[in-house]
Amino acid sequence: MSHPVSPLALPMPDLAPVPGVLVGTAEVGIRYKSREDVTMMAFPAGTTVAGVFTKNRCPGAPVDWCRGALKGGKARALVVTAGNSNVFTGKAGRETCAQTAAAMAKLAGCKANEVFLASTGVIGERLPTEKLTGALPGIHAALTEKDWNGAARAIMTTDTFPKAATRTARIGDATVTVCGIAKGSGMIAPDMATMLCFLATDAKIPAAVLQGILKKGSDRSFNCVTVDSDTSTSDTVLLFATGTTKHPRVPAAGGPMLKDFTRAVHEVLMDLALMVARDGEGAQKLIQIDVTGAVSAKSAHRIAMSIANSPLVKTAIAGEDANWGRIVMAVGKAGEPADRDKLSVAVGGTWMAREGGVIPGYDETPVVAHMKGREVEIQVDIGLGRGKARVWTCDLTHGYIDINGSYRS
Amino acid sequence: MSHPVSPLALPMPDLAPVPGVLVGTAEVGIRYKSREDVTMMAFPAGTTVAGVFTKNRCPGAPVDWCRGALKGGKARALVVTAGNSNVFTGKAGRETCAQTAAAMAKLAGCKANEVFLASTGVIGERLPTEKLTGALPGIHAALTEKDWNGAARAIMTTDTFPKAATRTARIGDATVTVCGIAKGSGMIAPDMATMLCFLATDAKIPAAVLQGILKKGSDRSFNCVTVDSDTSTSDTVLLFATGTTKHPRVPAAGGPMLKDFTRAVHEVLMDLALMVARDGEGAQKLIQIDVTGAVSAKSAHRIAMSIANSPLVKTAIAGEDANWGRIVMAVGKAGEPADRDKLSVAVGGTWMAREGGVIPGYDETPVVAHMKGREVEIQVDIGLGRGKARVWTCDLTHGYIDINGSYRS
Numbered sequence: 001m002s003h004p005v006s007p008l009a010l011p012m013p014d015l016a017p018v019p020g021v022l023v024g025t026a027e028v029g030i031r032y033k034s035r036e037d038v039t040m041m042a043f044p045a046g047t048t049v050a051g052v053f054t055k056n057r058c059p060g061a062p063v064d065w066c067r068g069a070l071k072g073g074k075a076r077a078l079v080v081t082a083g084n085s086n087v088f089t090g091k092a093g094r095e096t097c098a099q100t101a102a103a104m105a106k107l108a109g110c111k112a113n114e115v116f117l118a119s120t121g122v123i124g125e126r127l128p129t130e131k132l133t134g135a136l137p138g139i140h141a142a143l144t145e146k147d148w149n150g151a152a153r154a155i156m157t158t159d160t161f162p163k164a165a166t167r168t169a170r171i172g173d174a175t176v177t178v179c180g181i182a183k184g185s186g187m188i189a190p191d192m193a194t195m196l197c198f199l200a201t202d203a204k205i206p207a208a209v210l211q212g213i214l215k216k217g218s219d220r221s222f223n224c225v226t227v228d229s230d231t232s233t234s235d236t237v238l239l240f241a242t243g244t245t246k247h248p249r250v251p252a253a254g255g256p257m258l259k260d261f262t263r264a265v266h267e268v269l270m271d272l273a274l275m276v277a278r279d280g281e282g283a284q285k286l287i288q289i290d291v292t293g294a295v296s297a298k299s300a301h302r303i304a305m306s307i308a309n310s311p312l313v314k315t316a317i318a319g320e321d322a323n324w325g326r327i328v329m330a331v332g333k334a335g336e337p338a339d340r341d342k343l344s345v346a347v348g349g350t351w352m353a354r355e356g357g358v359i360p361g362y363d364e365t366p367v368v369a370h371m372k373g374r375e376v377e378i379q380v381d382i383g384l385g386r387g388k389a390r391v392w393t394c395d396l397t398h399g400y401i402d403i404n405g406s407y408r409s
Numbered sequence: 410m411s412h413p414v415s416p417l418a419l420p421m422p423d424l425a426p427v428p429g430v431l432v433g434t435a436e437v438g439i440r441y442k443s444r445e446d447v448t449m450m451a452f453p454a455g456t457t458v459a460g461v462f463t464k465n466r467c468p469g470a471p472v473d474w475c476r477g478a479l480k481g482g483k484a485r486a487l488v489v490t491a492g493n494s495n496v497f498t499g500k501a502g503r504e505t506c507a508q509t510a511a512a513m514a515k516l517a518g519c520k521a522n523e524v525f526l527a528s529t530g531v532i533g534e535r536l537p538t539e540k541l542t543g544a545l546p547g548i549h550a551a552l553t554e555k556d557w558n559g560a561a562r563a564i565m566t567t568d569t570f571p572k573a574a575t576r577t578a579r580i581g582d583a584t585v586t587v588c589g590i591a592k593g594s595g596m597i598a599p600d601m602a603t604m605l606c607f608l609a610t611d612a613k614i615p616a617a618v619l620q621g622i623l624k625k626g627s628d629r630s631f632n633c634v635t636v637d638s639d640t641s642t643s644d645t646v647l648l649f650a651t652g653t654t655k656h657p658r659v660p661a662a663g664g665p666m667l668k669d670f671t672r673a674v675h676e677v678l679m680d681l682a683l684m685v686a687r688d689g690e691g692a693q694k695l696i697q698i699d700v701t702g703a704v705s706a707k708s709a710h711r712i713a714m715s716i717a718n719s720p721l722v723k724t725a726i727a728g729e730d731a732n733w734g735r736i737v738m739a740v741g742k743a744g745e746p747a748d749r750d751k752l753s754v755a756v757g758g759t760w761m762a763r764e765g766g767v768i769p770g771y772d773e774t775p776v777v778a779h780m781k782g783r784e785v786e787i788q789v790d791i792g793l794g795r796g797k798a799r800v801w802t803c804d805l806t807h808g809y810i811d812i813n814g815s816y817r818s
Binding site: 055056057058059085087088089090091092093122123124125233311312315316318319321323324325326328329331332333334335336337338339340341343353355356357358396397398400401404405 | 464465466467468494496497498499500501502531532533534642720721724725727728730732733734735737738740741742743744745746747748749750752762764765766767805806807809810813814
């Protein structure tokens with residue numbers, strides 16, 4: 001929290017309240033002092049929920065809890081702690097989840113499996129359960145529709161700026177709102193969500209339909225962002241739909257009436273995912289990587305992630321060096337079909353190498369200027385097929401070492 | 410070359426000449442100024458050769474050349490350049506290889522496909538071929554049996570110390586020598602050799618047998634070392650056997666008579682691989698990772714490499730923080746079978762977490778002391794089976810960023 005704000009930070013948008021959703025935060029002192037560290041949301045009866053979680057094989061206890069609770073498809077409350085992730089805490093960690101959910105269920109007048117839990121922070125330390133459950137009634141009593149901005153701050157750990165996004169969408173003649181907040185700036189890698197991300201809408205959407213929309217949107221956003229290739233044990237994306245606003249009934253199978261709603265959810269997810277990349281630990285530059293001409297979209301995605309995760313590519317960009325040789329290396333190490341002699345590489349729209357060799361006498365001036373900017377674009381054409389993908393990452397700087405060489409101390 | 414010598418550096422051993430092998434170096438100015446940058450070795454008629462190369466799909470032209478030449482199984486010369494890797498240089502790169510091999514073959518009185526080539530350094534720039542071929546006669550005229558130490562220095566790029574190792578072995582009643590040199594300190598990752606490594610012996614070994622010994626030894630040494638997960642386009646390990654020293658004839662299938670010779674080759678490879686880890690760009694600590702209890706040896710290796718490649722584990726160790734939570738994360742992200750509640754983690758021989766939770770009141774004193782040392786040992790027991798693996802890496806420090814954020818400038 002004491003690190004300087006990322007130069008890539010974006011201002012918080014004004015978040016309109018989501019009808020039906022109540023939000024609150026409090027200073028509980030789970031680990032941090034003198035800042036809000038517990039966030040609560042409450043939802044009306046009938047709220048449906050969708051979730052996407054880390055693929056890490058050693059997930060935190062709250063992830064296990066949510067996976068179980070998600071089977072019911074219904075949600076009445078969310079409790080999030082920052083500072084302690086309740087990961088690798090064995091039986092004690094599971095008991096913390098059960099006790100927190102039970103206490104929250106009592107306040108919300110619901111079943112325990114309608115309470116969702118998420119925690120982020122240090123791994124392997126017991127979460128002070130009684131301190132947490134003791135604080136819940138006070139937070140619950142002060143819930144309001146308006147405290148989304150406070151929630152975006154209260155879920156932060158090493159983040160340097162709060163992350164929120166919002167859209168409206170039309171379902172039939174009605175207008176619904178989608179709001180989202182997220183936190184995460186390290187231990188970010190593909191094949192999962194981000195560390196924590198919570199969305200809510202006042203639309204009324206069957207849980208299975210909501211799950212499909214969230215999954216697809218996460219794959220296109222959070223799963224296309226990497227900071228350091230490390231996959232957190234706590235990554236959680238939850239989407240709550242209160243159904244408070246009246247609109248034409250959504251059939252169990254979804255359908256074309258949700259086209260605009262799906263767009264809105266996906267845009268919120270994409271906004272938040274890019275904010276995570278912009279707040280990558282130590283990030284000075286946002287990097288967009290486009291791969292075209294791969295044998296398939298999947299192959300293109302793997303090649304793009306190989307470039308995005310390469311420490312040598314990321315340090316070169318930190319040094320404002322358009323070192324396309326390292327990009328070629330990263331293409332080759334992906335293990336996907338590639339032919340050195342068909343590869344082309346561009347930086348900032350200037351093609352530097354084409355079909356296996358440097359372009360003699362290409363104009364370096366625009367490339368040098370582009371590398372000095374805050375946003376760097378890399379294009380690679382594999383020259384083999386029509387598969388394409390776009391991913392984002394950030395550069396690897398001294399700031400990353402500063403932050404992660406002393407995280408616990 | 411201007412970076413401070415790694416604190417993990419080892420002194421150069423005294424290398425005995427390998428009967429039959431002539432070595433020479435010269436300042437050619439391929440890229441560097443005022444230092445030796447071209448290395449030559451010459452071997453007598455009858456020398457056999459084995460090779461292991463990068464799995465990067467965009468290999469350098471010299472790697473392609475060696476793969477072709479290796480089919481003949483015979484070698485008479487080796488030419489190595491430092492400063493320019495001749496990678497992603499298209500047709501010009503292939504012509505450089507052909508012209509260099511032709512010029513060297515003329516000097517050595519052999520066929521072009523008995524000449525082996527390796528280059529390391531910047532990617533995507535044409536190697537000044539005539540400068541190189543023009544220098545070969547002078548180097549050839551001054552070859553000696555004794556210049557192994559000079560060769561170990563002349564093949565360096567970002568290395569901070571030269572790397573060499575030697576052993577003797579018995580074959581029947583005869584004693585043979587195995588000498589090796591290596592270079593490499595970044596762009597080091599598994600599934601390949603190191604950047605460049607050359608071994609020679611005076612034993613007489615059929616090429617196919619030599620290949621089997623080298624492959625197995627590389628898998629156990631270089632393929633168990635990672636610095637930054639980036640797989641070079643130039644990685645090459647070559648082993649030359651001159652057959653100069655008389656010993657009982659080795660049958661085409663090899664056999665038990667080569668047990669001691671195999672040990673010697675593998676020990677030289679292991680020595681050199683660990684030196685590469687010790688010279689990892691920015692390395693302040695050598696990290697040994699043991700994984701036991703995995704479902705198979707392959708699974709254990711993958712888990713160990715996931716830990717070794719995790720930026721968060723590597724920065725924690727740089728910060729002298731025994732952050733076993735990040736180790737748990739890295740186990741989980743490997744994608745291999747793992748059960749959080751059966752995992753145990755030790756640092757420096759002290760078990761900190763066992764079967765899914767921290768060991769209450771474990772003595773942190775020896776752990777803290779261990780973390781302050783130059784060599785850090787991590788043990789992880791997966792608790793599922795009998796598979797085990799050991800790998801090595803180094804910590805991730807500001808030095809890595811310094812070196813790689815300004816490599817070309």
